[in-house]
Amino acid sequence: MDDITVAVLGTGGIGRRALELSTHKEWLTPVAACDRHGIAVDHEGLDVTELLDATEGNIASRNEQPDDPATDGGIAIKRSGEGEGVAASIQGDHTTTPIDDVIAESELIDAVLMALPNLEHDFIPRVTDQFVDAGYDGVLIDVLKRSRVIGMLDEREDRLVDSGITFVCGAGATPGFLTGGAALAAQSFVDVESVDIRWGVGLKSGYEDNRGTVREDIAHLDEYDIETAREMTDEEIEAVIDDHDGMLEFTDMEHADDVLLERAGICDSDDVSVGGVLDVRNDAKPTTTTVKVTGTTFDGERATNTFQLGDATSMEANVNGPAIGYLKTGVRMNRNGVYGVFGPAELLPGF
């Protein structure tokens, strides 16, 4: 497979880890990165170590203005130095239009990883529109979680196809890694009756670097929704955590796993349940991340296949490895002329 050049939008926890992971993969060259403050571009390949060092010191997510096309997900801000965030890197320049600036360079970029949280439902769809309007013809990939965003991307299917874009959505840990596991595990069965996804995240496993994600998670708690979670201050977020003694348990989350598995023909979205436990005070995962697929074989037996992640694997490892794996598949599809919107499970062999 040929080399792949990638731009990373957002240098929060996910974006930073994607950049770091790229140093482990010779075939993957990050050529652009941006946050709300700046952009760094080098078509020969960014100096990732310098960029990460210069932008070290994560600040938790700010209150967002809904119409602000920010690119942070837990913003990486360097307090010292001449600029903030990416602009603090010697490779970076200050900008007020980071996404437009990436788009201006996109003819040489094979794939764009949108490492953006999506507190505003339409944020990723709107960024997508910007790429379409500019005639981009590569891969867009996001790690979104919310079911309803998929529909908004589907509405753009025709325009994406016309532009020559292959969009892989929800390609992080869940959905993404775990829906992939479910799709594969489903191959024993002619009829899948349930997919049960339950994740565990501990402090060491990723909370500290992923406060933006935690805000999204809080929106899943019974008493909250996206709007209230978005408006909360960091202090209010901390107070919610205190109220739960640091252990947040989620059931029946609105997680895109359901619609993505239905799209892939694995089962009805109603048959998918997603929940998890987040422990923000202990290193150990409070529960082992597990996918259970229960179904009936062609010869009439009912059974459950299981896909389970080792407790020592961090959230970052389980988000970013699969994201880059799906990105690679997306680029292969794009180079073969396959365009449109795809969920991760659709990229797996589908029985």
Added chain:
Amino acid sequence: MDDITVAVLGTGGIGRRALELSTHKEWLTPVAACDRHGIAVDHEGLDVTELLDATEGNIASRNEQPDDPATDGGIAIKRSGEGEGVAASIQGDHTTTPIDDVIAESELIDAVLMALPNLEHDFIPRVTDQFVDAGYDGVLIDVLKRSRVIGMLDEREDRLVDSGITFVCGAGATPGFLTGGAALAAQSFVDVESVDIRWGVGLKSGYEDNRGTVREDIAHLDEYDIETAREMTDEEIEAVIDDHDGMLEFTDMEHADDVLLERAGICDSDDVSVGGVLDVRNDAKPTTTTVKVTGTTFDGERATNTFQLGDATSMEANVNGPAIGYLKTGVRMNRNGVYGVFGPAELLPGF
């Protein structure tokens, strides 16, 4: 996705189950099937129920002549009726050249499932040559197990590409399903140190219908090799089973999982171990089929991810579901102009 037409070579356990499974999938239409005795072709779609009924009554594998291009894998023979095997079906005709006869129809066939055991190493490669010589330009897929056959197919890579053939090899349960699970599970890790595949098969789970496969398995026992296993009579096979009290345990098998995972860039072939336990006297699986992938994450943690099949899933379900899943992916690749030899793990997103 558009519909797929398939030919099934061999109507032993695997071939019969593939035909049966096709009735669960609207998009998959079997249009040809053959065994050493006959061929049935209907480009509108075979009547699978009639064909299976007419050929019911499996006979275990015969001693093969190495140069005999037989198409049986545990041959399905009907003892009553005018013909044997496929020729006994009202859709079937007697033939002495079943593979040539399928090739003659292959312009309208999207994919060919080679449900053939491979006691002679070069049998599947030789059948492949026949398809290449005839200018076939669709998908060939097999469920072979032996590492060395992959090399023989690789030698044919250029000719396959020139012909426009997409060859997916080793697409059954193991390799195939389990290497797919390993490839997916590996995505947490930047360095995979080991892939440990251990399968369990009980009587109910598939032995009865898969005696040809058992013969191949016996070749993996310490005291045997391919040549001696091939020459054994059914009675001698039974004697081996008796000697082991019906429970055959295999370690360090020469299973294509190793080379297929290396091809996909998951790990070195030396890091893959394959073993299993076959109980030919009890219904229950003697051990739960499990894939363990141990590696190191980018952030330095060592962990093991696990993919496990429910004990009630039969060998047939775990061979044929994935085989058809990989077939579907192979056809998609073929239609996109992607030709050559691919292992199942290469069809998964590869981080």
